[in-house]
Structures are given as structure tokens and as C-alpha cells.
Amino acid sequence: MKKIEYTKIKGQSLAYYGLLAGLGFMILMGLLATWYMEHNGHYVTGMSNQIVWGMPHVFAVFLIVAASGALNVASIASVFGKKIYDPLSRLSALLAIALLAGGLVVLLLDLGRPDRLIVAITTYNFKSIFAWNIILYTGFFAIVGGYLWMMMDHNMHQFKKKVGLAAFVWRLVLTTGTGSIFGFLVARSAYDAAIMAPMFVIMSFSFGLAIFILVLMAAYNWTGRELGDAVIARLRNLLGVFVASVLYITTVYHLTNLYITEHHGVEQFILRDGGIYTNLFWIGQVLVGGLIPLALIYAPGVKNCRKTLGLISTMIIIGGLCQMYVIIIGGQAYPMEIFPGYEVSSSFFDGIVNQYAPTLPEIILGLSGMAVSLLLVTFMIKVLSFLPTSLADSVTDPHAK
């Protein structure tokens, strides 16, 4: 394997500045949406006292989960010693930080009192998995930031592997924590399951890699740098394993619930009678986000087709957002079983499927989180040397282990 040369991108083209301006505009729109929602109060959103977490959380949790997944490429190089992934490590770590930042911005701006950020990071209830997550997020920035330093400073290379291992362990704990936000909820039938934590870990592998592949291909395509088939083939195969794993754990989750009588109601709701949630599950999550990408990844005719891989990655992201929507919104839409065995009615919407329709400001806020992530990456690869000058097959050496 040749010595890898990293260079900053030039970033002087009109297209580059256009991209920055476009992402900046999206962020501005997100801030305006936040101002509108916070100024009026949350009643102007689709959220209510029944659906308390809405579209912003779908985007925020998706980005946070994808963040830890984006770090996988670096982990495979440093922890598992696969050298072909080594040149991708810097971008992997940068994207991980950027995605987490984007997700947290959305989460923060949807709080009832975002002005109390200082309270959130200084006042802890250590029994709360949410509080632990705040610590895990902060730690993730610090450790992955340190990891980048070890990678980018030649004098610190000797520590790269150890810090990489720490980052890998930290990211596993982080996604376990994110999944446990739902797993620890005893109140609602759709959650309250230990499998939520490993499910989120596996989802992170898939979503994070899909975003990584898109960013990598875009960066190399738009800067005219060479990106060899060897790297792409590896990433494509890895993506196939991750997509299959998500389908597997989703199956296990639903099979378990189908076996347990008290969960039959929520399963019928998600899998059969839930309307939008059932459609998003079968068409969005399973078909668009799972089966079709899986078929395309292993289809012989399009093996080296970059456009197909781009399509596959996009489908996985759309499927991932659908999965988050089904988990977060669908889980709340299903009526809480406070009185099992009774038909329930009240002025507070007991016993009926809760309605939710996302409003435009919520969607804009969510998308602006994605824009924050992409803006950070776009800007940072111009400022520091994150990208190898070439990832041609001759540079990355596909036979090196």
C-alpha cells in the first residue's frame, strides 16, 4: 500500500460556494422555523399532548444514530486492522461529528425551553438515560475529535489505534444509550424492550454507512478526485451485510412481540391496521429501505455502477427515516394501554389512535439539521486535509489486509 497523501479541497468553484450558500439557506430556514414554533408555542406544530415527539425527533434521532454508524469505517481500519479502510478514516470521523452536531441542533431547537441549554448540560439526574446520553454525546465529540487529532498529527500516530478503540467502544455505548431512550419506556407497548438498544446499534451501521458512501462519492466526483472500484466494492458489500442485519433484527423484534399476547394490539397496529404507519413500515422501511437495496447490492448487472450505489444509499436513508417515523410516531399513535380489557374513552383521547400530521416548520427544522451536518463537512474538508488526494485502486491496494 502506497503512502496516502491527504489534501484539502480547493473549494473555489461557483458550485462549491453555491453548495455552501444552499446549505446555509436551509439552516436559515430552520432557524426561522424554530423562531416561529418557539415564539407561538408548540401548538402551531403537529405535536400535541398525545404525540409529544414529532418530526424533529425523527430527524434528530436518525442523525444521532447515523453519526455513530458513520464512524464505523474508521473503526474497521483502526480496531479491526483492515487497511483498505484506513484512508477513509478521517472523513469517517469528521462525518460522525458533523452528523451528531446536526442531530443535536434539531433536538435542542425542538425543546420547549431551548434557552435552558445550560441547565441541560449542568444539571443531571443520573438515573435518566437521557442525561447519560447528554454525557455520551459530549464525550463522543471529545473522543472522536481526539481520534482525528491522532490521525492527522504525525507525532501522535502511535496513539491512533488506542484512541480508535476507545472511540469504537464509546460509539457502541452511545447508540445503546439512544436505543435505550425507547427501550426503557415501560409505559408504551411499542417500546419497553431490551432489543431496542442492539436494534439501534445495527440501524446505525446501515444508516451511517449509507450517508458515508453518498458523501464520499459526492466529494470525489465533484472535486474530480479518483475513487477506485476496490474501495467502493468493499463499502457496497459491507452495506449489504448491514442492511440484511437491520431486516433481521426488525424481524426478531416483531416476532417476539407477536408471540407475547399483551403486544398483539400494537403489532396489529404497525403491521396491519395502522394506515400510514403500516404503509411506512412495509413500503418505506422494509421494501424501499431493505429488500430493494439488498437485491440491488447483490445484483450482478449493476455491481460496479456508482449511480446504482448512490440510489441504494439514498433508499436506505429514506427507509431509515421511515423506520424512525414508525418507531417514534407510530409508537405514540398507538393508544396507551392504561386499562387492559376495557374500551376506554375520555376528553384526553384515551383509547383511540392519536392523530399526527407533521407541519412544514417541523420538516424544515429536521432538514436543516441535515444541512448543518453537510455544511460542516463541506467546510471542514476545505480547511483541513481530510480527503486522500486519490483513492484509486493502485493507491488503496485491494489485496492488503
Place this chain on the structure above:
Amino acid sequence: MSDQINDSRRNFLSKAAIAGSITIAPGVFLHQTAQAKSDDQAVSSNTRWGMLIDTDKCSKGCTDCVDACNNEHSLTGFDRPTTDAQYIRKVSLVEKQTGHEISLPMMCQHCETAPCVDVCPTGASFKREDGLALVDKHICIGCRYCMMACPYKARSFVHEEIKNQTLSAPRGKGTVESCTMCVHRIDKDGIPACVEACTEENHNAMIFGDLNDPNSTISQELKKHGGKQIRADLRLNTGVRYQGL
């Protein structure tokens, strides 16, 4: 003559007694007030406030408790049922197997191990020593995780600016709130507004009292006739119990 003297003596004594009573009464009254908890005195776990609801006495369609609560906390709605706050609501139940109908008020159950308290990242959701589950609105960041966690759907999020608040029950846009069991009344030796209304209207479906005091009416009634917890399977040891469920 002696009868006259005796009469005037009697008159004098009775007037003196009345005057004495009037003079002493405020002292007695003040003494009683001094027994109530002063503002800077910490509450004690020797007390656990609770409620017992007899669903057989709770009639369908009656909203006296709900009205009293809304009035007490100035929960004036904005005619937006999905986002308007409800501390207490009337729930109608029909048993699927038998068709048996039950009506009951539902509010924060003031669990001993409250899920809302467990999940709150900042500790804004907290348990008072006397068993009340409350929200410190100064450190609530409005994340709504407690609303996700509450098995009784007892909490509301303040979705818009609140005007005409009452001094005793402050509320704030962007924070979460729920039944406080009228803590502001309890701390002044009063009883919750819902219980008061239910009793005043002679429904007598709600009893409030100290669960830790074996001689309290609520403890005696629970000992005699029992009382169920809603979602007892979660073993949260709720402070609100129900009969007739």
C-alpha cells in the same frame, strides 16, 4: 335579694366567660395555625399523601372534580383539545367481556417510583418527601421525555403563552405540568380542589389523606375495603387508589 345578687353574679360570670373566650380564641386559633407547616419547614416522609376514589360513587357525565381543578389552576383552554392542558380527566370504561361500565377521574397517580422522575434528564420531575410527584418549572427544559414515560398519560405540555395565571399555581410556556394534588393547599392544611368539590356536591367519591397514618380515614377505608392501583403490574406503588375497578 340574694336571688338578685345571684342573677347579677351569673350574668357577670357568663359575660366574662364570653369575653374571655373571644379574647382567648384567636390565641387558640393561632396556636392551631402554628401546627401547620411553615413555608421554610421541610416536608417529611412520615406523611404520604394519597387519594382513594370510589368508582361506584363516581357518576358518568359528572365533571365537578375536573371543573374545580381547571378553576383552581386557571386551566382555561384555548379550544384546542389536543394541546390544551388537562390535569384531571373523566375516563369512561366498558369492560369488553361483560359490558360493565365504570366512570372514574384520572390524574397523576403520584407513584412512589415514578417513571417521570426516573427519566427526567435535569431532575425537574421530582418526588417530594411526602409522596407528591411535581415539576420544578425552573429547570424543566421541555424535552417531554416524562410524557413519553408516564403510564397514565397524566402530563400536559404548555403549548402556548399562558395569561391570567393564579399566583398559587404558576405555569410556563414550554414546560411540562400535571396534577400537584393541590400542593399549595396541602401545605396550608387544605385538601385538593377536586376532592373538595366532590365532597361539597355530596358525591363523596374521593377521599384525600395520609396513607402513612393508620388512623386516617383513607387508611382505615383502604384497610377495610381495599383499593386497586391502575397498572399495578408496573409495581409503581401509586398514591392514588381506586375501588370498584
